[in-house]
Amino acid sequence: MKISSEAIQTLRAQTGAGMMDAKRALEEASGDIQKAIEHLRKAGKKVALTKADRTTHEGRVGEYTHINGKVAGLVAIACETDFVARTDEFIELAHNVAMHVVAMNPSYLDSSLVPQDIIDAEKVVYREQLEREGKPEAIREKIIDGKLRAYYREHCLVSQPFVKDDKKSVDDIVKEHIAKLGENIRIIGFSRLSL
Structure with missing residues (x-):
């Protein structure tokens, strides 16, 4: 064709x-x-x-201040070279992820950083809820796993639906930029400040 x-x-x-x-x-x-x-x-x-295994020792801090001036987000994004860190696409990525931090207020960077005691407490709540609902024992663990994935989507930055395109996660957006820019890119930290 x-x-x-x-x-x-x-x-x-x-x-x-x-x-x-x-x-x-x-x-x-x-x-x-x-x-x-x-x-x-x-x-x-x-x-x-x-x-994914390539080292990232360059990058930039992206920032976004909401129009009212009372909420701001910072995000540190690493890449392999300063050349990529200076590109418009990378700068825009950092800005957009900082905007996402302001809008969605994530608690953790990714699921590996959620404290085990929080996960255990959530599982207890889910188990009690499933028992009250009378769900069979055989499927409870699968339901709990699904509820934990939903918890991560709500509270973990890289798992959250991206604020500018909720059909993709923040991680999907980062992977698109890895493919486009040809370098490994990682979000290494974030902060949200508000009055």
Whole structure:
């Protein structure tokens, strides 16, 4: 199937993909732009996995102050080189994640930082709730695992639905930037301040 240059340009404008990547994705998707976008998204996640072990010793602190001046967010995002840290895409990522911190007020960076006593307390509450509801013992643990994942989505920055696109998590947005910028990127800390 011959792919038109207009379709390639449209896909590139929507995704930021390179010309050959966009062409290959459209060929894989038989010219369907939505399928090509999904193909690029999956390819981006694979790229992110291959870069995950690379060290990140550069980066920047992004900030966002809400319009009322009473709430601000800071986020430290690391990357591999100062060249990437100075790009508009990286600066925008840091700003947008700081905005997300202001809007969503996460408690933890990721699930590994949730204290075990908090997890245990949540499990006790969930078990009692399931017992009251009369759920069979055999499925309670699966339900509890699902409820814990929901807890992480609500309280852990990287698991939260991204404030500017709730179909993606903050982690998904970071992985898209890893694929786009070609370097490992990690959020290493955040803070939210309010009056």
